[in-house]
Each structure stands twice: as C-alpha cells, then as structure tokens.
Amino acid sequence: MEYLLASAIAILTAVGVYLTLDRRMLPVVVGLSFLSYAVNLFLLAMGRLTVDMAPVLREGVTDYTDPLPQALVLTAIVIAFGMTALTVVLGLRAYLETGSDVADVERSDMVRTFGSAPDNERRSET
C-alpha cells in the first residue's frame, strides 16, 4: 500500500508540474488541480497509513487513525476548490477579452491608466 500511495503521489505531482509549465492557461489550471490532489494524498499519508481504524483518541485505545490530517485535507480541498474556480474564471475572462489562451503578457499591451478619475479621454489618449 505504501508503494501504491507513494507512486500515486509521484505521478500526480509529475503530471501537475508538467502541465503547470505549459504556456497556455487551460493546461496550467488542470495542472494545478493535479498538484492539489497530490498534496491532499501527501497530507493524508503524513498521519501514517492505517486501514479500517476509527479516528478517535481515547484511553485504552491503541489502534486508531490520526484525525488531524483528515481535517487538514478537508480544509485544503475546500481552498483548492475555490482557487480552481477562481483560476478558471480568470483564465476564461482573459481568453474572452484578449482572444488568446497564452499566459504571457505582451509588453506593448501593458498600458496603465493613472489617477483616480475614470477618465475616458485619458484612456483613449494612451
């Protein structure tokens, strides 16, 4: 079981890293999800691998599974879920507004507007 879990974490991490290094945004989002799966399994394994045990600590009970990593993983899953949703929306809006899925920003596109007033004249000037 150790080998199974360790290789699963390794493969998920490898896939995640490979996809995250892509230039396009969609593979990056998918890669980040894979990374978070790997992290979740990793956290679970950190509480030691036990099968068929109750997550309770009580006097006299010697065989139990550590409940804390499970709580941590639950939190991590929720956060990763929210973050995935955010990256999908961000990537999608960037794609719709610029027409390309590439994560690079052209230097010539980096036009900033200064000052507080939402001044259309100044924007068209730049």
Place this chain on the structure above:
Amino acid sequence: MNHWLVVPIVLPALAATALLIFARNDLSRQRFVGVATVIALLTTSLVLVARAAEGPSSYAIGNWPAPYGIVLVLDRLSAMMLALTSCIALAAIVYGINGWDARGKHFHVLFQFQLVGINGAFLTGDIFNLFVFFEVMLISSYGLMLHGDGAWRLKAGFQYVVLNLVGSSLFLMAVGLIYAATGTLNLAHLAERVKVIDPDDIALLRTGALLLFGVFAIKSAIVPLHWWLPGTYGAASAPVAALFAVLTKVGAYSILRLHTVAFSGDAAGVSTSLGAVLVPASAATLVLGALGVLASRSLLELASYSVIASMGTLLLAGAGLEPRQITAALYYMLHSTLIGAALFLLVDVAATGRGRAGDRLTPARTIPNASMIGPLFLLTAVASVGLPPLSGFIGKLAILDSLRATGMGTLAWIVILASSLLMMAGFARAGITVFWAASNEPASPAGVLPERSATVPTVVVFMLVGLTAALSLASGGGMEMLEATAREMMAPSGYIDAVLSKSVSQVP
C-alpha cells in the same frame, strides 16, 4: 481572557460581510464603513501595542486548550506589525476613496478581507492556520489587483495566482512533513517538540522547515523567487500597490517568527541550514534590486525594484539571530514598508500629471504642481536610498553597525553600500528625467487634472513621508522599543508559556 486580540480579525471580516449585504451599490456608505473600520483597527492595534508591552498573551479560539485548538498570540512583534498594517491601510484607503474605488466593484469588501488575512497571519500561533490566513490574504489580493480595467491585467493576475497556488501546494507539503516529524502544528508546541525530536526524524523536519522558508521566500520576493513582484505591483492600482507593500513583509515576518519561536536556538540544525541559504540570497536580492532601480524604464519598475532591494537589506540583517541585528531589521522593516507605500502612491500622483507619458522615464511635459511633487519625490528618494536625515539612513546605519562584528561583515558592508550608490544613481536619473528634463509647454486641456484629485493624494503621500520622518526623529525611543521586541523574540520561553499552560504541555 483578553478579547482585544481577536478584534483585528473579526472586525474587518464583519465589516466586509456587512458591506456586501447592506451596501452593495452604495459607494458613499461603503467609503464611510471602510474608513471607519480602518480607523477602529488603528485604535485597536495601538491598544494591543500597549498590552503587548506587558508580555506575550494568547487567545484560545472557542476556548479549546492550546495544542489542540487554534490560538492567536500577541507579542510585541505581532502588535508592531498590526499597527504598521493599520497605518498603511489608512493611507491606502484614503487614497482609494478619492476615486480609485469607483473604477470597479467591491473595492472596499476586498480591502477589508485583505486586512483580515494580513492581521490573521500576524496573530496566529499555528502553522496550518497561517496557511489559511495566507490564502485569505491572497484571494483578496487577486481581487484587488484586478480592480479596475485593462484586459492584460487579467493575464498578469493569472500569473500571480498560479505562482502563489504552487507556493500554497509547497506550503501544505511542508506542513505535512513537519506534522509527520513532530506531531504538532502549534508553533509553541512545535518549539518544545523540536528540542526532543528523534534523530531519525531530523532530516524530515529540516526538509519541511526549509520548504516552508522557501514558500516565505516567494512571498518576500527573495532572489531567485523575486520575478513576480514587478509585474504584479506594476499591474495593481496605486492604493492596492501601497497595501501590497505590507504583503512582502508578511513573508519576512513569517521567516522571523518561525526562526525565533519554532526553531529557536538552532533546533534540529534548521537555523544553520537556513542562514547558509538566506544570507547569499538576500545579498543577491539587494544587488539585483539596486540594479533594477538603475535600469528601470518606468517609475513603477523603479518603485518595484526598490521594494525588492529593501527586502534584501531587511533579510540580510534578519538572517542572523543576534538581538542587535533583529532590532536593526525591525527598524528597517517599519521604514521600508512606509516608504514603499509612499513611493507607489507618489508614482501614481506624478504619472497622472504627465498625461500621455505616464510613468515612463522619458522627458515629457511639466507636471502641473511640480513644485509640490518634486520635493516630495526628493524626500521619498532620500529615504528609500538611505541618505540622512530620514529613517532610511538610520535603518541602514543600524544594520551596518549590527553586521560589523559578524563573519559576513565585510561582504554585507560592500553589498549594502554599493547597492545604495546604485540606487541613488537610479533615483537621481528618474528625478532628473521626470522633473528637470520636462519641457515647459503648457499642459493640453484634455490632460489637465481636476484639482480635487491632486490635493488629497499629495497629502496622503506627505503623511506617509512624515511618518518616516517621525520614525527618524523618535529613533531613540523607537530603537529601545524594538530592542525590547528583539529581546523578547530571542527568548521564546515567554511566547511558549503564554500559549501552553503548564498542565496541557505535559500531554503527549
């Protein structure tokens, strides 16, 4: 129990929720609640500074005892950081309500959630909880960064998000490793466990700890993990960039906190391994930041690279664990946060007046109120570079003095002084291009600013620069306070005792 401790987290969270529910479309009410909350936070943090002088205290959330429940811990360091955050937040929000907040929805909601994350990171006494507050901080910083318009900023934001999500994954792995080796995530409990760790687990623990410091290095933009900063800060709107000046300091704070509490006294050899990496990395950060200032093509790049350089200076002093070095690093942290925020706001003020040229370092027309903004830029530059009489000079002097006797003294002196010279040249070049090489042609009517949008920002910048001036005027008393802070950090038993009551610390 000391309920003041939870206010800096709960108050902005409540304010943000209330804004979202009751004042969705009412900008003036949002402004009022936002500013009122930040002022209340400033008051609270001053109360907390006074309380922290009596020694560290802890707050068990839900009254669960320490190693099991989540604790918030207040000591001099966290109180100081809270006060600093409130000052910057006040400047940023006053700058923001001058019109920036009308350029997109939910500026004030995101701003308050950002404060929840920052304050929480400063107060928490638990590594996993630190992760959660980092995420709160980052989610709202994504939102704030994208506030406004420009499609390219979506992509700049995407890069920032991805970088930080990879950082979060590493953070969780580090948390897992540390938990596997010690069985706890509470900082104070960790400090006790690390001392009695099984020698077989030392390698695992050290890997986890260094991975964690790597994540903090991403947040604090240490070379070679600095490249995200100019793009991100350049894309953020001015008040947001000013608030972001605190975000890098959260990374530095976390490094100092874990270094001095959880792995105090070179436990498990973590400090030695960390110092071996951190000293050259921060020296490289400083040099690269100074070169960036010199080579920058726009004022925003200049400001971003000066933030990077200041992080290098700060951690060069903070990497060592001598009280004098920590004192100097803390002083420089206060100074560089204030002046970093001032610089970003000032760049916005100056670039607004330059019309088409914006913040590019090319000669352009004269800024309408150059007689006001020019001297202000000079003051900010003087403080950033570290020339007398402003606080940058005192900070750098204290750092140089504290490093004199250490093994890396010569290297550190050369690096700090040479990079100061480079930065001085960079700031001088920028100032000459923007203010002296300006043509005298009258501003075209389309580019003339409405008067109101120029006075309030200038006053805000002036206040921030005034704070650094106050910091240098009060440096005697300030240094004494910071020395007390450094002494408290070097003796973490007070922190540990405040978190773990005697009966509970015996539990395995």
